[in-house]
Amino acid sequence: MQKVIAAAGVASRRVAENLIVEGRVTVNGEVVDALGRRVDPATDEIAVDGLPVQIDSSRRYVLLNKPTGMVSSLQDERGRRDLSEYVDRYEERLFNVGRLDAETSGLLLLTNDGDLAHVLAHPSFGVAKTYIAKVHGNVNPAVVQRLLEGVDLEDGPIAADKVRLIESSRGESLVEVTLHSGRNRIVRRMFEAVDHPVIELVRRSFGPLQLGSLPIGKTRELSKVELGGLLRMAREAKGTAQDDADEESTD
Known part of the structure; x- marks a missing residue:
């Protein structure tokens, strides 16, 4: 050992x-x-x-600060800039965990660990994600409360886990939003629903991972502590899912 x-x-x-x-x-x-x-x-x-x-040395975990204008796919059929320019640098066949829309920048995890990726990306496990949104208009406490209580979207209601108003002046606001939903363009749609369309959007954290000071367009491998945090979260999530399955089987 x-x-x-x-x-x-x-x-x-x-x-x-x-x-x-x-x-x-x-x-x-x-x-x-x-x-x-x-x-x-x-x-x-x-x-x-x-x-x-992680005792399997064949596994690799890379954190990318995805730039805007890049789609979250390994090969884009429409010829747009994609993740191939990053994953092609590695011998291992890496893929992205979850997605960010083309105009959203920030933290994206690249890995070849399929089991971990399944847990992190699956909606049922509810991995928390934090974004910084620059939006039109001066956001006030009433808007913050609406986001926390929930807004109705075409694919169902959604509420943020946490909302923090960072700055609001001159017709624009910076807002930090944390939620665990993986629905498509969910942060942008939430702000549209409260009449504050997004100007810029950055994902700052994903589960225990933090973007920190990593420059846009750069990558780095996870530290042992970061990886340990991810693995612990994944193991706990799988354990919870197994417990739920065991309870259902005995009902």
Whole structure:
């Protein structure tokens, strides 16, 4: 197990051995404090200090600050700028998790981890996303309340999880919105419904991932802490889904 932890880049083999002896490593949720435990990277789930570790070295996770004017597909049939210019840089066959419309910039995750991508992109798991919207008009507290209480759209009602007015002056406003819906162009449609059309839109966070200071059009690989946060969220979501399925089967 210490060799696997070291190969995952978490710590040197000697440090990994110390972590195990100190009881800071779990395998499939159980503390393992004896050296020599054999693990299977394909099936076993290892965590260090409660943070999951990706022990499959073939998996890659890349954060992109997608520029405007680029579609969220690997090959666009209409010849528009697409994600191929980023994914083609890697040996692994990467794909995007979820989508951002062409005129929205910001955080987009590229990976070859299909299981993780399924959890993150599936609406039933409700991954939270935070956006900064620059909109027409001076947004007031009443508009913020409407977004929190919910607005009616053609495909059903929708309410934001959080809304924070950052700035409002000279006929424009900056608003931070957090929601877990993955519906198409949902933030733009919500602001249109309250008569404040979007001028610019940036996704700043996706689950535990933060865009930070990454420049537009640039990529970086996830840190071990970021990846651990993603894996933990995915495992918890799958566990919740399994519990729900077990409850339904016993009804």
